Amino acid sequence: MRTSLSTPRLRLRHFVAGDAPELHGLFSDPLTHTIGGGPFTELARTEQWIRNRGRAFEEHGLCWYAVRDAESGVLVGNCGMLTGRTGPAEPEIGYLIGRSFRGRGFASEAARAVLHECRAAGFGRVWSSVRPGNAASRRIVEALALRVERTEHDERGALLFSVIDLPA
Numbered sequence: 001m002r003t004s005l006s007t008p009r010l011r012l013r014h015f016v017a018g019d020a021p022e023l024h025g026l027f028s029d030p031l032t033h034t035i036g037g038g039p040f041t042e043l044a045r046t047e048q049w050i051r052n053r054g055r056a057f058e059e060h061g062l063c064w065y066a067v068r069d070a071e072s073g074v075l076v077g078n079c080g081m082l083t084g085r086t087g088p089a090e091p092e093i094g095y096l097i098g099r100s101f102r103g104r105g106f107a108s109e110a111a112r113a114v115l116h117e118c119r120a121a122g123f124g125r126v127w128s129s130v131r132p133g134n135a136a137s138r139r140i141v142e143a144l145a146l147r148v149e150r151t152e153h154d155e156r157g158a159l160l161f162s163v164i165d166l167p168a
Helices: 017-027 043-060 106-121 135-143
Strands: 004-006 010-014 064-069 075-082 092-097 125-130 147-154 157-165
Touching: 004 106, 010 106, 017 043, 017 075, 043 064, 043 075, 064 092, 064 106, 075 106, 092 106, 106 135, 125 135
Parallel strands: 092 125
Antiparallel strands: 004 010, 010 064, 064 075, 075 092, 125 157, 147 157
């Protein structure tokens, strides 16, 4: 995957260590970072998160992007690919948009660009996992034409796995 992408309103660039303080502003906000291990209370966790994404890029070619407003350069969120629960051959897309930037279509726009890049990079399938109660993410996944393939359960409850085939 390429390390930078753009859309009419957004610039996506692979995270670097210097992005940690700005990203930590999103990750430390309990109303923004509501998934996984969030919110992060220590900058060191955000720095480790960036290192982990860099390792996934080196090992599997999976890129995770800082999503910035094209005009202002402000970090509005992040979007990218991870091995997730489905593995590196059929990676999982993820995204997080800061609460003050939600409702503007940034997640959908960034995710479309990332899916397009996945197709160009030769990935044949991409997954998404979303909790049934996360209505906003479910709408985004549906708008991207992913279809629910299965439901699994973990310690936090049900998890919907949606997939999209990306023919070459």
